[in-house]
Amino acid sequence: MSSSSSSSSQSPTNTTLSSTNEEAVNKCFFNFTKVLVSLLIIVLNLYVVILFLRIKKRTVSICLFVSIALSDLLIGLMNVLLDAFSSINGYKWPFGVTMCFIHSFFKQYNFMVTDDTVFLLAWHRYLQLNLPFRQSEQLNRKRVLIILSPWIYRAIYCALSLVLINSYGGIVLNACLTIYTGLHIFIAIFFIELPIATTAIVVNALNIYKIIKKNKRLVGKLKSIEASNTLENNGTERRNLSVDDPLELRKASKIPTTKTPTTEKSDGVADEITEEEIDSAMINSKNKKRVERRLTKSFNRDIKAILCISSMILNMLLTNHSFFIIFTYVFICNCRLYLIEYSLFVASLYPLINPLLMIIFNSRLKKKD
Secondary structure, three states, X not given: OHHHHHHHHHHHHHHHHHHHHHHHHHHHHHHHHHHHHXXXXXXXXXXXXXXXXXXXXXXXXXXXXXXXXXXXXXXXXXXXXXXXXXXXXXXXXXXXXXXXXXXXHHHHHHHHHHHHHHHHHHHHHHHHHHOOHXXXXXXXXXXXXXXXHHHHHHHHHHHHHHHHHHXXXXXXXXXXXXXOOHHHHXXXXXXXXXXXXXXXXXXXXXXXXXXXXXXXXXXXXXXXXXXXXXXXXHHHHHHHHHOOOHHHHHHHHOOOOOOOOOOOEEOOEEOOOOHHHHHHOOOOOOOHHHHHHHHHHHHHHHHHHHHHHHXXXXXXXXXXXXXXXXXXXXXXXXXXXXHHHHHHHHHHOHHHHHHHHHHHHOHHHOOOO
């Protein structure tokens, strides 16, 4: 009787010990995953920055990609890695008050800079499809200021918001947690993040439409010129057969031909074929395949660029914006704090996926100078 009572009294303690052991194992695994993700973010984005800086010709696209990689690199250094050390330390901030304010500043600053630069990349691609390739890629002071504009005005916005949050006691210094007010969350989501994401989606959809329309127009122009040239060549041959004078025969047999423009390469950047080049080229059986090859190459490059930008926008919506949605849900419903940890981990995947997309879709990174 006594043995049964002792075993029944020990069973609750065993269950509590097993549950605490499981929680400790899960916490260690989660912290290890955070550290691993932060190191991968740092290594991948640093690798992308080095690869882009190895390209000799500096263009607007390269500067935008480098800006995205640098902001993602700062996310890995100042956000994810420091959050991992804080969670390992039992959610007690070990780096002091000044570092806490710097960490709180970069927690929203880097993500916003990346979002704005992805939007600028989509808009720049739209300009590329409406302007000559080299004219849209040429760097000048105005375009450098536009590339740096997200870093400038987001710094002002994040500094002002941090001062306002700190004045209302919204930063817990012991754990370095930033408690946002409802007004701040509402402004950030509905007046900043969602308009930028919506505009980027609309511009990217216009880019896809523009690429398909441009390719159809160039292919149709190529076929019409080829048909007109074949008719002209047939008429010239018939006229030559009816001429008796040898001098007139030689004049009529001279068919004006223009060489098809060759593909120029400058530091891994290929020129795209335009309507003027197709008009100036006399399409015949010899150079038809060459022109079609250039059209296919130009179309494939445009599709790769659009796929890269579309994947970055989708990554922004699924990872970074899901953080705002989960955080708003926690704030409104007053739910458990583990959802905040989950949302921060999902947001840390944003700078991890971006460099992988740049490496996959950008052929310039795979070419050696």
